[in-house]
Amino acid sequence: MLDCMPEGPVEHTIGKINPAKTCQPIGAMYAALGIHNCLPHSHGSQGCCAYHRMHLARHFRDQVLASSSSFTEGASVFGGAANLKTAIRNIFEIYNPEIIAVHTTCLSETIGDDLPTIIKQSEIPEGKRVIHTNTPSYQGSHITGFSNMVRSMISYLAEATEPVKKEQVNILPGFVNPGDMREIKRILQEFGIPGIMLPDTTNVLDAPLTNRYSLYPEGGTTIAQIADTGNSKQTIALGSWASDAAGAMLLDKCKVPCVPLRTPIGLKATDDLIMTLHEKFSCEVPGSLAVERGQVVDTLIDTHFHYQGKKVVIFGDPDIVIPLTEFVLTMGMIPKYVLTGTPGARFETEIKHMLGEYQVEGSIVKAEGDLFQLHQWIKEEPVDLLIGTTYGKYIARAEDIPLVRVGFPILDRAVHPLMPIVGYRGCLRLIEMISNTLLDRRDRDVSDEDYELVM
Amino acid sequence: MAINHEVLDKILLPYPDKVKKNRIKHIVRKNPEEGCQQIEANTRTIPGIISQRGCCYAGCKGVVVGPIKDMITITHGPVGCGYYSWGTRRNKARADENTPPEQIYGAMCFITDMQEPDIVFGGEKKLAKMIDEVVEIFHPRAINICATCPIGLIGDDLGAVAKAASERHKIQVLSYNCEGYKGVSQSAGHHIANNMLLEHVIGTGDAKSEPEKYVINILGEYNIGGDSWEIERILHDIGYTIQGVLTGDSSYEEIKNIHIANLNLVMCHRSINYIAEMMEEKYGTPWLKVNFIGVEATKKSLRDLAQVTGDETFIRKTEEVIAREDSVVLPVLEQYRKICAGKIAFAFVGGSRSHHYQHLLRDLGMEVVVAGYEFAHRDDYEGRQVIPTIKLDADTKNIPELDIKPDPERYQEAHVHLNLSKEKYDEICSRIPLGYYEGMYPDMKSGNLMIDDCNHYEAEILVKRLKPDLFFAGVRDKYIAQKMGIPAKQLHSYDYSGPYAGFTGAMNFARDVAHAMTTPAWRLITPPWEKETKEPGDNNA
Ligand code: SF4
């Protein structure tokens, strides 16, 4: 596998070889699927939309509907206004969503289509909404696109209508799986705090198979709920790459204060979420959560010898990689190489700071990197475990290192979008995956006389 | 339930007038009494309609040139287009005597990852530098550069970058202006890729034809799930020599020399007919449309091929191989027929599979009642005789047609290629349609539907009305069908199974299809506490 990889260090300074990020619109499309009765719309040629739907469908193994402005060469020369207007008319007539969430593509961005004006000039049926966000893929990554779309949801739809803020929390979950969103909602329920999750892809991309088919699944944040986020007394923005912008917009537009937190992956980040809810809503931490937390610590102590001291690679999206790195440090592992494809110098500072706290030295941390680089580092000095997306599987095979699949996208395994990695339950799942993977490897590799029943 | 006018009206009902006028021409219910029924195809997708179609880049890079295993393909553009077409089409490739493992790049992805300044000031320098680095690191035999949408707009001159790089590095660097907005679907990209390969790669090798061998190429076979390996296994057993497969498990080294073939076989007519046709004009190489999907179809293709050779040894050997394979395959299929017979299916895929798979399904006793292509042309539905009558619209005219002249040294007449006398050749031509494809229409049963560029809405209505037992489509539609209670299989990626071609493939396919329909979970949809008992597939009445 990957026999073409060069042996020694090489000069790779330009472009991406085996990228660890993708483009903005797919993030915007994913976010828009988390609005109830919404059809995401891609303003550009149909190829982008086809690719994004395909990729999301592969990760979630669920229906992903989105439409496109289907530019041809003419539209590319004269602008896509006519295409978008036609598209909006057709979509409302044929698919009848409550809302269309338009995002741009590199093509319409390069042309410079003025979306607010085009939307204003479009025929929009009474009571229906069209929102938009700009997602030029020559900036940022899919996470930027997600962030932009959520911010646009707020800027178009959130309203502060009540004189007094409601005892409810806005949760901006970031680019995580529906299984994670479900778990965060469960934590709120344990507390008894009413909340609005935006976006919310539960019951959309983890929808059950029932006897009722509908074009728009049951889940998703409703427009009324999005409007009502302006009346909440608190926003918690999870994961700064994906959620800070929307949190800031809520503060700015509706005067809802925002606490930015890390995605609650691992003990520390989950503790932070629990403490924030506890403090901001002056309610006791439910005993059930205390039990769950205790179970995590108990398990960590019981199993530490399965993984402590092992060198690990973590790669993926910054909001996932940062707390995950913290968690593997909690587990006593050594994050040897930590990489995201998404740009942002803060990634490196935050991770390096954590490594410093745990006195881990000699690690490489990189934002805006690619998997070719990562592979080169691994060839220089190998590790015991990879944690990241499906794209790590080539390196895993080439270097014979086990891979624990976490993050987006995972294209070669199923069920993961339904299973949380957030919260205390998520901690247990991560420990189980990491521990079992290392033990399976040990069982595979040891000689007969070292093969043991109890481990 | 029959496909009657009521169903058709229902499909068109909610469409705005303009859409209705457009779509009605893409839907044909077969009625032989109406003479040659015309279907509209290869026209623009309507904005806002949830189509299955992809773009020109996907057709060029994703389908045709991406799989060439020993070439590095650099996508020039922002990160997405190249990323999504990385490793997702299951074109299998392996090392062989021509290509060592270090020169296979299929698991890699190369993108210039243009940033805002590149869009503003142009990306040519970045591209040139990336080519230099890639050559330095990997020493590929040749490089492809594929353009994405923004490139055409900002005016990067890929041809000039490629030419300069080629001179610097003394390897071929080919550039494809396959911006996604060109044409109306993947189809434009196939054409652009075909042009480039024919003009700049095919015939540049110095291999000489070997008179003692019967050399064939398989065009339009992409080795999804190992299909071409199965086809090659059979052809080798009969005694043919395969020079090149375009482009499944193919190498630049092989493609350079495919001009030495006696004959081209064409699998996917849509994506490669240009090369077949242009090789005929340039070298005189005749081509034969084949279909190795389905046992009966495979046998027919093998027999046609044997007839075309005019060689008794091949004719005899073909029958021996068929008898050998039949004895293994038929009993297996018979088992699955018990599950499959009488079932009906829909097939909406690509530019040839919706036709090819009808044969395999027929082997299993199943019928395709609604079929359509995503990006085919009229000839893929109605047969190549309609080509002269197709009006080229502006979108198609933008794709250059090469002016091919016979190669002064290598052109030979078809019968010479085939080692036949002119008389014998003419006689064979009267029986075997060389250089012809009849399209899907003749294989559809009267009363069944052909739908071009079928969209989500139309598929939904038809599924609800006709309740097919199986739905064949791509990954985007698979989960939609399944949510409607209909078992669905991906016919682009075979749900990660395969091969489906040839004899072994038929057995794999039969097993997978039977499993899809019989997996016990279909009977568990209604929970015990929901009183009314419903049958699977009955979910949306
Ligand atoms: S053109 Fe831009 S938006 Fe479209 S797939 Fe490529 S990177 Fe993504």
Ligand code: SF4
């Ligand atoms: S940007 Fe253009 S080339 Fe890229 S995926 Fe979209 S339509 Fe295709």
